[in-house]
Amino acid sequence: MRSILAILFLLIQIPSFSMDKIEAERLFFEANAAFEAELYSDAYATYDSIATDYRSFELCFNAGNAAFKAGMLGESILYYERARKINPTADDLLVNLAIANEKVADRIPELKGLGVENIWSAITATDRLGMWTWIALLGNVIGFGLLMIWLFSRSGGLKRALFWIGAVMIFLAMASYVISRVSYSRIQANTEAVIMSPKVDVKNGPNENGSNAFVLHEGTKVKIQTVEGAWTEIRIANGQVGWVKNNAIEGI
Numbered sequence: 001m002r003s004i005l006a007i008l009f010l011l012i013q014i015p016s017f018s019m020d021k022i023e024a025e026r027l028f029f030e031a032n033a034a035f036e037a038e039l040y041s042d043a044y045a046t047y048d049s050i051a052t053d054y055r056s057f058e059l060c061f062n063a064g065n066a067a068f069k070a071g072m073l074g075e076s077i078l079y080y081e082r083a084r085k086i087n088p089t090a091d092d093l094l095v096n097l098a099i100a101n102e103k104v105a106d107r108i109p110e111l112k113g114l115g116v117e118n119i120w121s122a123i124t125a126t127d128r129l130g131m132w133t134w135i136a137l138l139g140n141v142i143g144f145g146l147l148m149i150w151l152f153s154r155s156g157g158l159k160r161a162l163f164w165i166g167a168v169m170i171f172l173a174m175a176s177y178v179i180s181r182v183s184y185s186r187i188q189a190n191t192e193a194v195i196m197s198p199k200v201d202v203k204n205g206p207n208e209n210g211s212n213a214f215v216l217h218e219g220t221k222v223k224i225q226t227v228e229g230a231w232t233e234i235r236i237a238n239g240q241v242g243w244v245k246n247n248a249i250e251g252i
Contacts, residue, residue: 019053028059035062040070047079057086061093068100074196074218074250076100081194081221081252088121105217110237124182132180139173142166193234193249195220202242206231213242222249 031046047063064079080097087093146166153159195216203210206228216222216236225233225241232249235241 019050021054024050024054028062031066032062035066035069038069040066041072044070044072044075048075051079051082055082055086057083057090057093060086061090061096064093064096064100068096073100073103074194077104077219077221078194078196078250078252081192085252086125088125100219104219106220108220108237124179128179128183132176132183136173136176136180139169139176143169143173190251191224192252193222193224193232194252195222195244195248196250197248200244200248202234202244203231204242206233206243210243214240216244221252224249224251 027046027050031043031050034040034043034046044063044066047059047066050059051063060079060083064076064083067073067079068076077097077100080093080100083090083093084097143166146162146169150159150162150166153162195218198218200216201212202214202216204213214236220236222234222236225235227233227246228243230246231243232246233241233243234249
């Protein structure tokens with residue numbers, strides 16, 4: 001129970017570690033106004049400054065739109081992917097991300113999967129953390145409450161019903177707790193990144209003088225495998241791995 005409460009507390013605190021929420025909202029509306037005035041670079045710079053301390057689906061989505069309009073391909077895909085991390089099923093986002101990805105020079109075929117990963121990503125999306133946390137809390141309260149009544153109940157039929165309903169509620173609470181932990185870990189995790197440099201020579205090892213494995217371009221999404229000093233080992237959609245300088249990528 002304490003772990004669940006800790007997660008809920010962190011969820012409430014995430015938007016306000018360094019920037020006051022009121023100030024963040026003011027800047028957000030200021031960036032929206034700049035976007036409406038077609039000052040896309042200014043709008044992106046303001047959205048990006050907010051994202052240092054405060055992140056939401058709307059902020060990341062708007063930042064991606066501003067970056068795309070400003071011709072900043074890497075930044076647009078970076079923020080679209082950050083928005084998808086929060087809500088992977090938003091239709092407008094998926095359409096805009098697909099349009100941005102069409103401009104990426106690299107065409108990397110993905111390894112075929114069963115689709116289970118996409119379903120799990122939707123279930124554990126970071127914007128569902130609050131929902132799963134509350135379900136876990138309420139499930140525990142109701143479940144243990146029913147079991148307490150069961151202990152003092154004398155009616156045979158009612159006693160059985162209270163026991164099984166209480167047990168099911170506690171089971172659902174435990175499952176919700178596990179999902180909430182996974183959802184919270186997605187907020188903390190930094191396992192994916194976007195290539196931000198126009199062109200990157202991916203090396204076979206963490207060495208500037210090493211041989212090239214392949215070449216990637218701005219906007220390509222990669223998975224982070226290992227970080228070693230100034231180098232990061234990455235894996236691309238077709239399973240190939242290689243090493244790039246840390247400053248060539250930005251974590252999602």
